[in-house]
Amino acid sequence: MYAVWLFHSVSMIKDVLEKSGKKVVLLGNEAVARGAVEAGIGVVASYPGTPSSEVPITLSAIAKKCNFFFEYSTNEKVAFETAAGAAWSGVRALTTMKHFGLNVASDSVSPVAYAGVKGGFVVMVVDDPYGWSSAQSEQDTRHYARMVKMPVIEPSNPQECLDLTKLSFDLSEEFEIPFFLRTTTKVSHSIGTVKLGKIKKPKTKGKFIKDPSRYYSLRPNLQELHKKIDAKLKNIEKKYGLKLNKIFEGKGKIGVIASGVSYEYAREIFNLLGINPPLAKLTLTYPTPENIIKKFIKDKTTVLVLEELDPIIENEVRALAKDANSKLIIHGKDFLPTYGEYNVATLMPVFEKLFKKSYGFDFAKHKKKTDLSIKGVPFRNPLFCPGCSHRSIFYAVKKVYGEKTIFAGDIGCYVLGIFEPFKMQDFVVSMGASLGISHGISRVSDQEIVVFIGDSTFFHAGMPALANLKFNDGKTPLVVIMDNSFTSMTGHQPNPGTGITAMGEIVTPISIEEVVTAMGAEVRVVNAFNQKQMTDALNELRKMDGLRVLITKGECRLVTKRKLRSRGLSFTTFYIDQEKCTKCGICTDKFSCPAIRTKKVGKETVYYIEPHFCWGCSVCLQICPHGAIKANTKAVKK
Amino acid sequence: MFDLMLTGVGGEGVLTAGTILARAAQNEGNFVRGVQLHGLAQRGGSIPTFVRYGKKIHSPAITPANANLIIAFEPLEALRATYYANRKKTIFILNNWPHVPINSNIAKVPYPDINEIKKRIMPFAKNVLVFETHKLSLEKFGTSILGNTMLIGAAIGCGALPLKERTVRDAIKSTISRQLDSNLTAFDIGVKMGRESKF
Numbered sequence: 001m002y003a004v005w006l007f008h009s010v011s012m013i014k015d016v017l018e019k020s021g022k023k024v025v026l027l028g029n030e031a032v033a034r035g036a037v038e039a040g041i042g043v044v045a046s047y048p049g050t051p052s053s054e055v056p057i058t059l060s061a062i063a064k065k066c067n068f069f070f071e072y073s074t075n076e077k078v079a080f081e082t083a084a085g086a087a088w089s090g091v092r093a094l095t096t097m098k099h100f101g102l103n104v105a106s107d108s109v110s111p112v113a114y115a116g117v118k119g120g121f122v123v124m125v126v127d128d129p130y131g132w133s134s135a136q137s138e139q140d141t142r143h144y145a146r147m148v149k150m151p152v153i154e155p156s157n158p159q160e161c162l163d164l165t166k167l168s169f170d171l172s173e174e175f176e177i178p179f180f181l182r183t184t185t186k187v188s189h190s191i192g193t194v195k196l197g198k199i200k201k202p203k204t205k206g207k208f209i210k211d212p213s214r215y216y217s218l219r220p221n222l223q224e225l226h227k228k229i230d231a232k233l234k235n236i237e238k239k240y241g242l243k244l245n246k247i248f249e250g251k252g253k254i255g256v257i258a259s260g261v262s263y264e265y266a267r268e269i270f271n272l273l274g275i276n277p278p279l280a281k282l283t284l285t286y287p288t289p290e291n292i293i294k295k296f297i298k299d300k301t302t303v304l305v306l307e308e309l310d311p312i313i314e315n316e317v318r319a320l321a322k323d324a325n326s327k328l329i330i331h332g333k334d335f336l337p338t339y340g341e342y343n344v345a346t347l348m349p350v351f352e353k354l355f356k357k358s359y360g361f362d363f364a365k366h367k368k369k370t371d372l373s374i375k376g377v378p379f380r381n382p383l384f385c386p387g388c389s390h391r392s393i394f395y396a397v398k399k400v401y402g403e404k405t406i407f408a409g410d411i412g413c414y415v416l417g418i419f420e421p422f423k424m425q426d427f428v429v430s431m432g433a434s435l436g437i438s439h440g441i442s443r444v445s446d447q448e449i450v451v452f453i454g455d456s457t458f459f460h461a462g463m464p465a466l467a468n469l470k471f472n473d474g475k476t477p478l479v480v481i482m483d484n485s486f487t488s489m490t491g492h493q494p495n496p497g498t499g500i501t502a503m504g505e506i507v508t509p510i511s512i513e514e515v516v517t518a519m520g521a522e523v524r525v526v527n528a529f530n531q532k533q534m535t536d537a538l539n540e541l542r543k544m545d546g547l548r549v550l551i552t553k554g555e556c557r558l559v560t561k562r563k564l565r566s567r568g569l570s571f572t573t574f575y576i577d578q579e580k581c582t583k584c585g586i587c588t589d590k591f592s593c594p595a596i597r598t599k600k601v602g603k604e605t606v607y608y609i610e611p612h613f614c615w616g617c618s619v620c621l622q623i624c625p626h627g628a629i630k631a632n633t634k635a636v637k638k
Numbered sequence: 639m640f641d642l643m644l645t646g647v648g649g650e651g652v653l654t655a656g657t658i659l660a661r662a663a664q665n666e667g668n669f670v671r672g673v674q675l676h677g678l679a680q681r682g683g684s685i686p687t688f689v690r691y692g693k694k695i696h697s698p699a700i701t702p703a704n705a706n707l708i709i710a711f712e713p714l715e716a717l718r719a720t721y722y723a724n725r726k727k728t729i730f731i732l733n734n735w736p737h738v739p740i741n742s743n744i745a746k747v748p749y750p751d752i753n754e755i756k757k758r759i760m761p762f763a764k765n766v767l768v769f770e771t772h773k774l775s776l777e778k779f780g781t782s783i784l785g786n787t788m789l790i791g792a793a794i795g796c797g798a799l800p801l802k803e804r805t806v807r808d809a810i811k812s813t814i815s816r817q818l819d820s821n822l823t824a825f826d827i828g829v830k831m832g833r834e835s836k837f
């Protein structure tokens with residue numbers, strides 16, 4: 001049943017386990033998961049993060065069936081270390097994370113890379129140009145790879161996600177070095193037809209063999225290890241640089257060098273413009289594919305380098321061109337931005353100019369026209385789910401604290417509190433930073449501060465920061481731990497407070513209340529769906545000094561919904577009594593539950609509740625000042 | 639090659655619809671490519687989804703102004719999709735039952751009426767077909783959500799979506815586990831609506 005709570009509706013998990021040789025449509029991330037299974041993966045440890053989350057979601061769902069071990073670790077550093085330990089013991093291991101996850105893991109990455117591995121170790125990192133996820137910057141993982149000296153493989157589409165994941169494990173084992181599998185949102189979140197390969201029986205048992213020359217990454221080993229890793233990189237380029245990166249011959253002296261999803265855009269544009277220039281597709285993008293680049297640029301007059309984010313390959317081409325072809329004209333970031341995503345529309349003008357061909361359609365002009373057509377219509381901002389406990393909490397906190405208070409934000413579904421109608425996140429930095437930054441502010445200012453932090457974020461990075469608040473006590477902010485029992489934003493993964501592991505084992509949850517009590521905080525625990533309980537506790541805590549924590553308990557409503565549904569049950573829903581409704585608009589404008597909607601009946605606006613979207617939290621009933629919201633006696637089937 | 643765009647409100651079944659149609663296209667032997675824009679938008683925001691199928695396709699996203707068909711489960715979201723549309727070839731199929739965004743009330747920006755929406759879409763469309771699917775679903779099933787499967791049915795029935803009724807039906811069966819019977823009934827109603835439309 002656990003699976004029922006977990007699966008996102010679009011999951012194609014059935015397809016992930018189809019027979020070898022079959023063609024199915026998979027999400028890039030699902031294809032990575034299948035690739036890992038085909039590689040005989042033994043251990044997977046992850047902390048979720050969009051746009052990487054579907055890899056662990058898929059793998060956790062099939063771990064039992066396929067006989068490998070899966071865990072959601074408390075954060076990316078722990079996940080990385082868990083996978084590294086398994087790989088050191090000769091078992092194939094995978095860890096996955098979003099780009100920010102690598103910042104958290106980074107402390108351990110370099111030493112493990114130096115030491116190398118026995119079992120294949122793949123570190124999948126998904127970058128997020130444009131920031132589709134709750135991303136706080138557009139950092140480019142390829143810089144990291146160069147810093148920690150780990151090879152990088154970059155798929156362009158779901159088929160390659162599968163094939164190259166498998167290959168990464170082989171290469172990692174062959175060269176005894178961990179590999180980065182780096183994708184971007186448009187690779188990980190795109191779907192495509194994928195031909196499946198054979199599933200390998202996993203090896204899940206290994207043995208750690210002591211080897212101080214390798215695992216003590218201290219002086220004097222350090223320089224030896226450094227020498228070794230450099231040699232490994234050289235050998236990888238020598239053996240595979242020309243094999244994995246490909247040159248497609250074409251017409252003319254102007255060439256295109258592309259990697260990742262940019263390769264797909266280049267192909268698309270070749271078709272749209274009817275051109276066929278020489279193309280170098282880079283797949284093993286680090287160690288720098290010197291040989292193929294030199295070979296490719298030797299006889300060209302001009303190359304266009306296509307890579308999203310920073311001009312890393314472009315700069316490497318520039319350096320190589322000094323010897324290989326000093327007259328080469330190199331284009332890339334002179335025409336294209338280092339920010340955001342590429343797409344056919346942004347790339348087209350560059351191709352038109354270089355290849356002197358016209359597509360005959362002006363995307364920018366078209367955009368202006370279509371923008372005009374949507375002028376003056378209401379914007380649709382993202383909202384909390386119907387019945388979400390976070391909405392109820394923000395509502396109560398605003399009622400007690402007003403709007404002048406500083407609201408420190410953190411990462412989770414509650415980040416949606418940024419938008420209307422609450423606007424209650426004055427800054428969002430990184431996981432756990434709500435506490436650290438607030439502490440800094442409170443050391444120099446008397447302004448009142450309320451911190452919002454979720455349960456998963458608390459376990460991930462909040463605990464050291466809370467200890468610091470206590471340790472370096474000043475006038476501390478009020479800390480609200482929004483405990484909805486799950487890591488919700490990324491797809492409802494369990495965390496140490498949930499009481500169940502990713503493999504479905506029931507475990508004793510770690511009590512956040514006991515943890516913060518042990519840290520010396522004044523704690524109140526309230527029901528997040530009870531407005532009165534919350535406002536009473538807030539009023540009480542507000543008057544106190546020292547470290548104060550309000551723990552709001554309210555299970556993620558989407559999980560509750562799925563649980564009920566899996567048992568064939570449904571919520572008691574609510575309706576608006578039209579006789580009592582004064583059309584004050586509080587339920588829509590100040591509370592903004594997506595189930596509460598308006599429609600025009602003649603000239604009149606009527607407020608109503610869409611039964612399918614009412615998830616029965618009952619909070620609207622508590623906040624309607626006119627008693628117009630009432631429970632349906634008959635439960636509506638969902 | 640067929641470029642299909644689906645759009646609607648996050649959390650209201652757009653991704654499921656995309657999955658159904660991608661599976662159907664795959665089962666008819668196509669090469670499928672596409673992209674679903676999730677992330678923050680998952681909860682309540684606008685959520686465009688692309689499904690492209692044919693022989694061999696590269697870009698996961700549709701080239702702007704190139705959609706063959708745009709199916710909009712929410713009328714205002716259809717209007718927001720015009721960047722992908724073109725009067726020479728794009729057919730719009732939309733449901734006329736609005737989900738008024740909260741912002742309309744808060745910022746006092748009125749929700750345009752369906753004729754206004756249609757009027758604004760027209761310069762970017764070869765044809766705009768409006769179906770009363772979600773209203774009918776609300777009346778018949780007590781919820782508007784089945785309007786999605788109904789609208790897909792209408793797209794098949796009227797011939798604007800070149801996939802077979804049977805493969806789409808099968809894909810619904812393999813994708814939807816809840817209220818499957820109602821979904822299939824809704825789909826059949828939609829197919830009939832499509833057939834009877836003037837398209």
Ligand SMILES: Cc1ncc(C[n+]2csc(CCOP(=O)(O)OP(=O)(O)O)c2C)c(N)n1
Nearest residue numbers: 049100411412413454455456457487488489
């Ligand atoms: C370092 C890092 N890892 C992962 C993420 C992705 N991420 C964003 S929100 C979130 C979940 C937070 O869960 P929780 O704090 O419990 O809040 P909820 O979503 O349940 O409200 C995660 C893991 C991130 N932004 N940064």
Ligand code: SF4
Nearest residue numbers: 385388413556557558
């Ligand atoms: S997924 Fe859960 S926590 Fe997130 S908005 Fe929905 S109900 Fe709230």
